Amino acid sequence: MNMETKLPVIENLYDISVIIPVTLRDDGAEAVWNAYRDALLKTGKSFEFIYVLDGPHATYAETLERLGGEKAGIRIASLNRSYGEAACIVEGVKHARSETLLILPAHLQVVPESIPVLLEQAKSFDVVAGVRDRRQDTAMSRWRGSVFNMFARFAGSKFEDPGCTARVVRRHVFDEVHLQSDQHFFLPLLAERLGFSVKQIVLEQAEVDRRFRAHRPTDYVTRLMDVIGLAFMTRFMHKPFRFFGTIGASLLAAGLLSLLFVIVQRNFGDIPLADRPALLLSVLMIVLGIQIAAVGLMAEIVIFTRYRTTPAYRIDRIVAQDDDA
Helix, strand or coil: CCCCCCCCCCCCCCCCEEEECCCCCCCCHHHHHHHHHHHHHCCCCCCCEEEEEECCCCHHHHHHCCCHHHHHCCCEEEECCCHHHHHHHHHHHHCCCCEEEEEECCCCCEEEHHHHHHHCCCCCCCCEEEEECCCCHHHHHHHHHHHHHHHHHHHHCCCCCCCCCCEEEEEEHCCCCCCCCCCHHHHHHHHHHCCEEEEEEEEEHHHHHHHHCCCCCCHHHHHHHHHHHHHHHHHCCHHHHHHHHHHHHHHHEEEEEEEEHHHHHHCCCCCCCCCCCCHHHHHHHHHHHHHHHHHHHHHHHHHHHHHCCCCCCCCCCCCCCCCCC
16 A cells, blocks of 8 residues: 655644554553653653554554544554554554654563653654664564664665664655655665665663564565565665566576577587477567566656656755855
């Protein structure tokens, strides 16, 4: 599902808008809210909480309303069914009434006392992403995190711990970064690709996050597919023919060489062509190579004709002199 939406113009009523997507995992609404609120009170800044419930979470919503709802600075948006964490974040951004967005999970990943450190770094950067100090984490969780990091590097990310979703993002970043599926894990990468300034900072891991955490097998498959899709989007979105053309040319060359070898064997080795799998394989590789290259060429034409007005860069600033000066 594409999350590309033009954000409404807002009046900044708060210094910080805290967006908390509520999906499958949470550590209790009241406990997490108290921990986050106490940490934010120490900053001396005004703030609001925006909870976006990914589908029916009746008990969670009742707890938030009992805490005071709008009177306590808590706004609640509930999606009609589960769309994923990325959809919750995008919806939360729409309701935010601040330029500074603090995105936090519904469970404690980092100690709440480190939140002011994130906010302090956000004064100089468009995106500040937290990285958990996992030295005291379980061996299984550290291994799982290292595998996720490895796949993230395949997608072109140089950022550590994509699974840590404690981040501070300037609201205007979401005017150009459009999230879909589980790509919110790679928000720092997507923002940096568009020219926004990004910084990572190591934060102390929350004690509750050090416990053993089980994930569904489908979660691993989904994230792997997202990494592969993101790798293609970030590297070949504006030049798909380089990807498909390389694969097609390789198959075509391998097919031609194999066919040449079969022909040489037929003419000089007196080996018949009939019933030779090598001949069929050579023809198949040639045809498949041409088809894959053609797909890339058609994709290149579509990109050129439909998206040539979409810039692949972002202007930092313009320095100009007045002609009348």
